Amino acid sequence: MKKNAIQWLILILLMSFFLYSSMAKAADFSDFSNEISKSPFLYHFARILAWIVPIVEAAVGFLLLIKKTRRFALYTYLYIMASFTFYVFLMEREAYYLPCACMGLFENLLNWKQHLYVNIFLTLLVIASIFLEGSYMNRIKILEGYE
16 A cells, blocks of 8 residues: 555544544533533633634644645644543543543443553554655655756
8 A cells, every 4th residue: 555545544534533523522512511521630621621622623633634734733633632642641540530521432432541542543643644744745845856
């Protein structure tokens, strides 16, 4: 399989994950908002996070489609996933109560440890996509130099 095909498969997976996640949170906004307000680390910011998280996830998902914004979207995705993975790690390790604000498919499917593994996997996919995107951009710059 060519690098470009692998890159597109990863981008579609990442985009689908964030768009699905944002739609699930928006569809059951009151439950999502209620669950994050129960987090011992997030309850101070729950009201604003309940609005920001789905909006940012949807925006990043769409920005992955646009060539000019893809690199920005990938680095934003990496920051979000790394932050959220660290949050899941802390919650799984330190919290006495583990509220589930994932919504949708993952809500009843994964426990916190499994959620951590999924986040690590997605974070690694973002890193792979950044490297693939970088090598693709370098090939374009090299080819443009020969025209």
